[in-house]
Amino acid sequence: MVKYSGYKGRILRVNLTNKKTTTLDFTDEFAKKYLGGNGFAARYIWDMVDPRMAAYDPTNVVAMMTGPFQGINIPTAGKYYMATKSPLTNGYFDSVSGGYIGAQIKYAGYDGLLITGKAEKPTYIFIEDSKVEFKPAEKMWGKLTGETQEMIKEEIGDPNLCVSAIGPAGENLVRYACVITEYRAAGRGGVGAVMGSKNLKAVAVRGSGSNQVADPAKFEEWLDWYSVEAKKIPSLVAGLPIYGTPVLVASINNMFGAMGTRNHQTEVFEGWEGISGETLKRVYWSKDTACPACPIACSKVFTVKDGKWKGAISEGPEYETIYAFGSMCGISDSGALIKTDSLCDEWGIDTITYGVTLSFLMECYQKGLINKDNTDGAEFKFGNDDVLVGFVEKTAKRQGIGNLMAEGSLRASKVIGSDSERFAIQVKGLEIPGHSARALRGMALGYATATRGGSHHDPRPTGEYAGVSDRKAVEGKAAWVIGTQQMTTIGDSLVQCHFLERLLGFTLTQKFVDMINPVTGFGYNLQELVDVAERILDLERSFNVMAGIRRKNDTLPKRFLEEPIPDGPSKGMNTDEATLSRMLDEFYGIKGWDKTTGIPTKDKLVKMGLEDVALALEKL
């Protein structure tokens, strides 16, 4: 037991090879040093996984973590955190999803699970407090995620059971297969594929315990403060509750001209209206839903009532999916987006990577680099929604060109050749989401340096949209990006949504400290919290360094470095090689990373209390 609240002090280690489980106790000091979620997983994965091993090696670990906030009534923390070495980026990778399973892990008496080894046959794990069972999953193998969850709920006899499952895409090692809980996805980077490589179909957890806060009176005060202050933030009272994340389409496309279109050949989509938040709300909206314990309820269930895709129903698409399927593939019919969104969830595929990979192939088709002989006879033209809908299943099953699509855009470009890599919209192998690296300077540097590559939850675009940081500025941008990366790292360690950033701060502020201390009893000051974030980021970077990542990998697609945005409100904008290089120098300087290699210096690691990591890097 640890003396701080919000923790159980215990991690469950599961070895699928020999079906053995052990528990791992951690100390007070460990909790305070690594906070939870992201911090815990980064540390355990560093300790347990050889970064040079292939992602599908049985020694790779799938971490399923919680932070101190799971299972209590704190807004936007109804989530869980997954991490592994990614088959897409070959680096440290994490993905956070909404879902009650985080709270259930806590209630079952653990702060997280570390799953390693490989089961001989398809298996699912059922955890009920101290009881852990390895159950056969042969009859669920090949089944979609919704049906799998239902079958497990039925088998256990609990309609309220929390199940996180992979679809056929995970089984078939699609490099960007996701994990689905209810209708939400731990989407990116192929955590689902690593589960598939372990023959692990699902994890189901039920706990009868509880979670408490350190200082109930102070915590009540904080909740009161939240309920008053949150009402003053327009996005938390109008934007997200009414429209959800699709609300972003109109402003990003029309005000900023920053919505990647037809594989970023431009960033203004003429068909934006059909896929806008307003259209989705007016024509397709059926219901608001929320992640557990979240009063915002930004998730929307959309139903297609008539037209070509009549009958399709999905929780989502979210903004990033609208970008990936809609403007990127040149499709302005929301019906097709809703249909594809539900198919991706069912087959277990990350929507962003799927859409961006497809838009990459559409540009290859446009340029004549591939033709109907390569595409199973289909017209891979921008705007063809039959391709968007039809190739989800083929990708999940790796059939025909689906086998290439299952590899993601970077690997596909290497097969296609002809310098197509210059317009593969990815960083470190991870496809870039719908926040422009050309129109937002911070996202250029942010994507280039992010642990995960093209992720909008390492750096954040929101502060630049809000004008808090000038989106065109180069000066001071490195410090800004480091600040947003610290903020997301703390968010991912608490396992709390980043949508409170307009309330709590785009970078770490005293407001984060005031939220964390009443729950945990750490008594952090702001500098200590910043150090926690830096420690975790340095640990992730060190893992990636061991896996081969250096300064040369901290870059952007050639298209972004060499072709300014051709038209629209951000016409002429981009970050060229020289500017990026200048920002990188500044970035590494502030971080305490070596400017030529991008490797964290010994001094910095020792300062962060990571002496053992410094020693490991010295041996490189």
Place this chain on the structure above:
Amino acid sequence: MSVIVTLEKKPLIKFDVQKCAFCKICELSCSKYHYGRYADSLARITVVRKSPLMLRCHICTRCEKRFCIAACPKNALSYRGGNIVVDEKFCDSCGICVKACPFHGIRLHPETKMPLICDLCDGDPSCIKACPKSALSLVLLPEARK
């Protein structure tokens, strides 16, 4: 808000399936009110999601038939002041009431194994106050049956 309960007017927590966003804050506020900690296994209200649009709320409805009282072999349950009341001296935690309730309104406390049944928090239900979507409301029967 306080409610005067008479035998003629039975209280009911009404659930609006369209408004509910499945955030489960009602469950957390219930366990917090009764036990000072957060746990869905201690909640006397449970929301279950069957499909993207289909939600069910499991809570004591103060039904006319009182299946639980009739089923209890130890006569440990009674209806008093608008609530089903458990006499812990007589209850032996057999769980027959849990199975007897067609509304899934009863569960056993994970530690004491005593039945957990909605008691309206002394007339001012915490779940209703906590619900951010106003999906729960307190009505008095027979008005609600009209």
